Each structure stands twice: as C-alpha cells, then as structure tokens.
Amino acid sequence: MAADGTAGRVTRRRLRTRANLLEAAFTVFAAKGFGHVSIEEICETAGYTRGAFYSNFAGLDELFFALYAERAELIAEQVSGALALDGPDLDVPAAMDRVADILLLDRDWLLVKTDFLVHAARDPEVARSLLEHRARLRRTIADRLARARGHTELPAVLGGAEGAAHAVVAAYDGVTTQLLLDRDVAHARTWLKQLLTALLTV
Secondary structure, eight states, X not given: OHHHHHHHHHHHHHHHHHHHHHHHHHHHHHHHOGGGOOHHHHHHHHTOOHHHHHTTOSSHHHHHHHHHHHHHHHHHHHHHHHHXXXXXXXXXXXHHHHHHHHSOOOHHHHHHHHHHHHHHHTOHHHHHHHHHHHHHHHXXXXXXXXXXXXXXXXXXXXXXXXXXXXXXXXXXXXXXXXHHHHOOHHHHHHHHHHHHHHHHOO
C-alpha cells in the first residue's frame, strides 16, 4: 500500500511539473517568440531544473506540440459541442453563431502558433507533425458535418463534409491572422460568424 501511495504521489508530482513547465513555456513563448526562447529560460520561469524539463520533454518541439494538442483538443471540443446541440438536424446559421461565440480566440496563443508555423515551414519533419495535428481538428469537424448529411444540405462546391471542414479551418485561420494585426476580438467573432455561415449555407 505504501508503495502504491508513493507511486501515486510521484505521478501527481510529475503531472504537476509537466503542467507548470507548459504554463511557463506558453508565457515565455508569447512574450519573446518561439524561436527566441531557450530551455533554460523556461526552466527558470517554471522554477525547475533542466533535468525536470528533460524528464518530461525531449526538446522545445515536443513541448510545443503538447501545448498545441491541449488547445487543438479544446477547439475541437468547442466546435463539436456547438455543432452537436441541434441533434441530427443541423441549423447551420445558429450553429455557426454558437461556434463563433465560443471558439478560442486567444491572441497570445495565436502569436505562439504563428511563430511555430514559421519554424515548421523550415523543417519538413516538424511540418508533418503539425499537419497531423491540424488534420485531427478537421476530422472532428468533418465527422459532425457528415452525421448531419441527409438532414442538412451542404454546398455542393465544398465536395462533402471533408471539404466543408477544410473550409471551416481555413476561415478560422484567416480570421485569426487578421486578429493578430488589428487586435479586435469582437470584430473577429462577427467576421468568423459571417464567413462560416456563408461557407456552409446552400
């Protein structure tokens, strides 16, 4: 029993260490840019040693993907939750209103993600990993749109649920790029709502 209790405490401590490193990394990445941050700076901000870092992450790329996975999962949950409220019938304008109202539009995260996108563009292996993460988000949206087929018609030009999912993600990318520059979250949400409704309404 003592051994089990000790193992439990170690696991909880490790999870807490990992969470603290992720939080510190996000803060430093947002302030300085992904390409200008060292492992030492993250450790100092989090209050841990390099050993603690390397017991959780192989390097900065792996740490970023852990951050990306957290936020991609949140976005996928937000989108799928908003799309699920109508049941089998999908009221596209109402669903897009819900998506635009709740979708993550965190400018600090967008800064970090954009920095990493540039990094990935110069490294094919990192780019492949990033494409896989983005594909998971699209699959979540496409699965929900596919379940609505037969009840809700999508524009034929999109080529089905998979094409519609690509369009949704592309609209989100475009809106968030503008948000990085003008810092107007309210306008971004309004624009996103208009774009998604126009894209997915026959």
